[in-house]
Amino acid sequence: MKRPLTEMQRLQENDDEQDPLHSEQMFLTSLRDIPLLNSTISWEDTQDALKSDPRFTAAGDNAEKWFKKFKEELQMFMTFLRDIPWLNSTISWEVIKDALKSDPRFTAAGDNAEKWFKVFKEELMREDFFQLLRDIPWIHSGSSWEVIKNAIKEEKRYMAVENDKLPAEKWFNKFIADLGSKPSGCSTGYQMWHANGGNQPWLKGLLRTLVFSPFKWYRGSCWISVPHLIVFFIYAAKLGFSTYAVFTFGVCRDQLSDAITHGQGVLKNNMLKAWSAEYETLPYPPSIGPFAVYTIEDFIDRINFAVEGFYNIEYQATGHFQILPNDQMHMHFRYIVISDSIIEIKSTSLVPFYGLKNVTMKGHAVYEYDLLKELEHNNLTDVFYSILDVTLTAALHSLRVLRNGKFLCLQTQIHIEYNDNDLNGEVDIELKTTTKTVSCQRLNITTIDLALCEKNTGWQAICVFVLTSLTIAFDVFSFLTGLLLLGVYHNKTNIKNFGSYLLRWWSLVSVIGDSFIFTGQSLFYSENKDQVEKELGIFDEIAFFYGIGCLLCWLGAMRYLKINKNFSLLFHTIYYAKSSILAFVLCTGTLFVGYWACAFVTFGVYHPK
Secondary structure (H helix, E strand, O other): OOOOOOHHHHHHHOOOOOOHHHHHHHHHHHHHOOOOOOOOOOHHHHHHHHOOOHHHHHHHHHHHHHHHHHHHHHHHHHHHHHOOOOOOOOOOHHHHHHHHOOOHHHHOOOOHHHHHHHHHHHHHHHHHHHHHHHOOOOOOOOOOHHHHHHHHOOOHHHHHHHHOOOOHHHHHHHHHHHHOOOOOOOEEOHHHHHOOOOOOHHHHHHHHHHHOOOEEEEOOEEEEOHHHHHHHHHHHHHHHHHHHHHHHHHHHHHHHHHHHHHHHHHHHHHHOOOOOHHHOOOOOOOOOOOOEEOOHHHHHHHHHHHHHHHHOHHHHOOOEEEOOOOOOOEEEEEEEEEEOOEEEEEEEEEOOOOOEEEEEEOOEEEEEEOHHHHHHHOOOOOHHHOEEEEEEEEEEEEEEEOOOOOEEEEEEEEEEEEEOOOOOOOEEEEEEEEEEEOOHHHHOOOOOOOOOOHHHOOHHHHHHHHHHHHHHHHHHHHHHHHHHHHHHOOOOOOHHHHHHHHOOHHHHHHHHHHHHHHHHHHHHHHHHOOOOOEEOOHHHHHHHHHHHHHHHHHHHHHHHHHHOHHHHHHHHHHHHOHHHHHHHHHHHHHHHHHHHHHHHHHHOOOOOO
């Protein structure tokens, strides 16, 4: 049985026998079926769209004439719709049909009316979408669809295009192509830097300084902005030199810390009786109890031991220690005196003399001390019955050899405190030291005085100063420019979508980090310009500025990870989940405060014994 021919097959076999009116109707039907039909479509585009359609070939030589007639009717209908003042891109076909059903210009369109209305509505939405893109001041010929889509995703004009499943990305590409020819491959951003100045080119230029990246990989193309790339290399150099300075300073500070810590350990073992390594790193609460005394006899014995340990340290301790003429020990007593029912706090200072004696053993003077004789001579024999605290202060010189084989001469200020300020019978003992560098000539040693952390001086320090100054200037300019443009464009409807490009929080982080690095380098330079008489405690302050500054500088460098969206997944996740994160922090914070209050009241009163 022979299968019946379709309408298209009959047209192909009998196109010469077709009625001209029927052929025209079929051709017009094919025009209405063109997906990209609009009032501006050209005859060439129509030929390309219908060249394989048998209805088009059946029209023969009449095709162009019928097309022009069709286009005139379409344009008349579009003009008619455009003349309606209340018509917009959000209106529906049902509303239009009811409102215009009595208008002869509407009824003349016949079956084409609904199709042509959809074409007209799509043109309106396309114009609205283009206007939305024009409202973005920082858009340029190198903008990517992903960035722009993220900026306008909450705009009604974009959401309408998405809801109707219209080709938003294709329209965007057409808009970008109109801005300027898009170079292929890896090209410079110099053209993008100067393109589209508009009526206010200085604003466009400022916007590009904020929006552009040094380089960006997008759809197989590498986009490079030369000015931003130069700034990027300055930031990279600053980060490298700053990190090098931080690490070299850390190594140097570690050596100095060892010199101080080990020296303090020597003093504790020579001047604090019954001191042991168990007190060096205490658990809390300490299972062995505090380092303290509880009887007068033990109290006096500890003071005698400290005085003897100081005067005998030159020959008794390992290492090289010297007591110079000015390195004398002083004792300060603070106690309570009750007279005629009146309580008074008094203080007395003594220098060990009357209780200090020495004998020569193996060629060395060995000292012994009796505090009671000292107190008896000063009429203070009863002072320990109402003592608040006793403080021993002294100075000591020493020579150290660092890991690099160089020599360092130090002066250590010793401060030993026996404290019973609340008069509860427990006298806590603590030894503190303050160390500074001195000239080795004081110790009659001929050597070159060492410049501390010399790797952090010279041309490296100059590079850190210069580069941090430049990056601070760049970041301050960027941040202030963002605030200026935010004020200029504050009345734009989509400012909330691209406001994040203007508020340069990364620049603020980088400025703070660079300022810390600059401050740390300045402190180090001011302390290290004299090679002697430097208190080593200042290195802790320098380390604070160096460390915080380096951390913030590396955090600020993460802004350049936007070269590809996969590198910034962490920040995108935090950004889009910020409300949930804040809610979680609020919830856990509330629980923490409750548990902390409960634990403080329930377990706060605790005695280690």
